[in-house]
Amino acid sequence: MIRKFYKSILAFALVANISFSNVIAQDAAPATDAAAATSAAPADGGGDAAKGEELFKNNCAQCHATTAEVVVGPGLAGLEERRDYAWIKKWINNPMAVIASGDKYANDLYNKYNKTQMTAFGAFGDAEVKAILAYVKASAAPVATPTTGTAVATAAPETGGGKFMNVILITLLIIMALVLVALIGVLQVLNRLSNGEGEHLSFGESLKANFKTIAANKTVRTAVIWTFVLLATKASFDGMYGVGVHQGYAPKQPIAFSHKLHAGEMKINCAYCHTGVYKGKQSGIPSANICMNCHNAIKRESPEIQKIYTAIETNKPIEWVRVHNLPDLAYFNHAQHTNVGGIECKNCHGEIEKMEVVQQRSTLTMGWCIDCHRKTEVNGKDNAYYTKLMEAHSQVSKGAMKVQDNGGLECARCHY
Ligand code: HEC
Ligand code: HEC
Ligand code: HEC
Ligand code: HEC
Ligand code: HEC
Ligand code: HEC
Numbered sequence: 001m002i003r004k005f006y007k008s009i010l011a012f013a014l015v016a017n018i019s020f021s022n023v024i025a026q027d028a029a030p031a032t033d034a035a036a037a038t039s040a041a042p043a044d045g046g047g048d049a050a051k052g053e054e055l056f057k058n059n060c061a062q063c064h065a066t067t068a069e070v071v072v073g074p075g076l077a078g079l080e081e082r083r084d085y086a087w088i089k090k091w092i093n094n095p096m097a098v099i100a101s102g103d104k105y106a107n108d109l110y111n112k113y114n115k116t117q118m119t120a121f122g123a124f125g126d127a128e129v130k131a132i133l134a135y136v137k138a139s140a141a142p143v144a145t146p147t148t149g150t151a152v153a154t155a156a157p158e159t160g161g162g163k164f165m166n167v168i169l170i171t172l173l174i175i176m177a178l179v180l181v182a183l184i185g186v187l188q189v190l191n192r193l194s195n196g197e198g199e200h201l202s203f204g205e206s207l208k209a210n211f212k213t214i215a216a217n218k219t220v221r222t223a224v225i226w227t228f229v230l231l232a233t234k235a236s237f238d239g240m241y242g243v244g245v246h247q248g249y250a251p252k253q254p255i256a257f258s259h260k261l262h263a264g265e266m267k268i269n270c271a272y273c274h275t276g277v278y279k280g281k282q283s284g285i286p287s288a289n290i291c292m293n294c295h296n297a298i299k300r301e302s303p304e305i306q307k308i309y310t311a312i313e314t315n316k317p318i319e320w321v322r323v324h325n326l327p328d329l330a331y332f333n334h335a336q337h338t339n340v341g342g343i344e345c346k347n348c349h350g351e352i353e354k355m356e357v358v359q360q361r362s363t364l365t366m367g368w369c370i371d372c373h374r375k376t377e378v379n380g381k382d383n384a385y386y387t388k389l390m391e392a393h394s395q396v397s398k399g400a401m402k403v404q405d406n407g408g409l410e411c412a413r414c415h416y
Pocket of ligand 2: 253259262263268270272285286322323325352353357358
């Protein structure tokens with residue numbers, strides 16, 4: 001009687017553990033990154049500051065902050081109190097010319113910043129310069145203007161990746177094992193009690209006997225069979241979608257380069273280093289020369305920076321370890337997504353600007369690509385060709401035109 005009761009508890013514990021771990025596995029399943037995909041938030045258009053923000057972020061932010069903080073050049077807060085408009089405009093259009101003209105302020109500044117040359121923006125007219133100044137002023141104001149254009153869908157909740165899952169699974173397995181041992185012990189005691197006279201089986205023998213009783217129990221057998229079925233299903237699903245294969249991969253790099261510092265705190269534009277990202281298939285990893293734009297002057301003495309010099313002197317490229325890698329059979333193009341599709345880096349890569357070491361956040365599986373193509377609308381902004389397509393689409397279908405309506409699910413688009 002009591003034995004039966006304990007045996008069913010054992011069976012229940014098994015089943016409960018298994019299904020529990022599976023539920024968690026489902027919950028933690030990724031593929032939410034793609035869900036956050038939206039096309040870039042439309043530029044606010046309301047006034048100069050919004051335009052200024054865009055100009056500033058794309059051209060100035062890698063060297064200047066809008067506060068008083070020094071990045072590569074001086075912080076621009078309070079600029080208009082220091083300098084008059086005419087000077088600022090001349091400076092932005094051609095800083096070297098202002099310096100060459102003998103302007104004392106400019107020369108002092110130039111020397112103070114170790115003769116770092118600021119890029120010239122010859123094409124900027126009054127509209128651009130004024131827009132930037134408006135933005136600098138607005139963002140210096142204590143009541144922060146709602147930063148337009150950055151109000152984008154937040155990245156997917158970080159699930160903590162595969163590591164967390166493994167910890168949970170292993171813990172559950174250990175608990176299961178402990179429960180099993182404990183129950184066997186209880187069974188043994190009960191056995192002895194119910195048999196009354198101690199049969200004096202050795203520990204090993206009684207263990208064996210107990211295992212036999214357990215194995216003979218229908219409930220336990222069912223539980224074991226179900227466990228196998230569930231695990232096998234999970235394994236094959238994981239295999240099919242490749243879930244978590246490389247997700248979370250964050251190899252150590254030869255130089256302790258930090259995106260958190262460069263892209264996050266210093267706000268260097270991604271495309272300043274990943275020059276191909278809006279133009280071509282590959283984003284590209286920056287060559288040491290790009291680092292030297294700044295590091296020929298900054299932190300020369302750091303051993304990490306010395307590695308950049310060594311790379312240049314010995315003419316050996318820095319051997320960065322590749323993080324994201326699709327198999328050759330699949331075709332992926334950055335420009336198509338960032339430029340044409342208007343998708344932001346973080347929808348696929350997570351918040352790189354917060355990472356000390358780059359980590360793969362999305363699964364990069366076929367299911368992941370397809371899932372986003374099903375959900376995401378084609379970005380028709382400023383694209384006459386798409387506007388026509390969308391008109392045609394709206395005549396045959398009510399919903400918005402998704403990537404899948406434009407061939408985004410055709411095998412040949414992604415496989416040669
Ligand atoms: C490659 C880095 C770099 C970029 C990009 C850059 N600057 Fe500069 N800027 C500097 C440096 C360095 C100085 C300090 C003077 C010097 O060394 O030439 C400076 C000085 C200035 C000054 C004078 C500041 C003062 O306190 O008087 C202004 C104004 C300025 N930059 C505006 C801009 C604007 C606007 C942009 C974007 C359109 C921009 N800069 C882009 C590096 C840069
Ligand atoms: C100052 C230069 C610089 C800037 C700015 C920069 N990166 Fe990088 N990025 C690198 C370097 C160098 C590597 C290779 C080393 C590494 O992985 O950390 C890299 C690697 C990466 C990788 C991984 C590449 C791989 O091997 O799969 C991604 C993704 C990436 N960057 C995205 C971004 C995004 C998004 C931004 C803007 C928010 C950005 N980067 C800004 C220099 C830069
Ligand atoms: C736009 C300017 C700029 C560019 C481009 C740039 N860096 Fe930096 N980097 C900085 C600044 C500023 C610091 C912070 C220095 C400090 O801590 O005072 C820094 C710090 C670092 C550090 C930390 C050094 C230390 O010992 O604290 C490393 C490593 C580094 N950069 C590597 C790189 C590499 C590699 C590249 C090229 C892929 C690169 N940087 C490109 C401006 C730049
Ligand atoms: C639609 C998803 C998506 C978006 C958006 C995206 N990437 Fe990627 N990125 C990928 C995939 C997929 C790979 C792997 C490509 C491969 O292995 O061929 C990758 C690879 C990279 C790499 C590794 C080197 C290379 O040239 O492929 C870098 C660097 C990178 N991305 C940077 C960026 C930056 C910066 C942005 C934003 C401006 C961005 N990515 C936007 C999906 C994306
Ligand atoms: C975050 C969403 C997102 C993810 C993830 C994504 N894509 Fe896309 N993809 C888009 C959008 C949006 C477009 C449409 C761009 C345009 O307007 O042409 C697109 C277009 C494409 C196209 C061109 C299709 C056509 O219309 O001809 C190819 C090829 C493609 N993606 C391949 C991939 C591959 C391969 C992956 C996975 C490694 C992937 N994409 C992941 C959003 C995504
Ligand atoms: C949006 C892009 C995209 C489309 C559309 C697409 N695939 Fe894929 N496919 C991928 C990517 C990326 C991979 C590699 C990642 C992986 O193994 O999951 C892949 C992998 C595969 C693989 C190899 C799986 C493996 O485990 O190695 C096969 C087979 C395949 N695709 C067949 C197809 C067929 C058939 C179609 C049309 C019904 C199709 N694909 C449509 C992106 C796509």
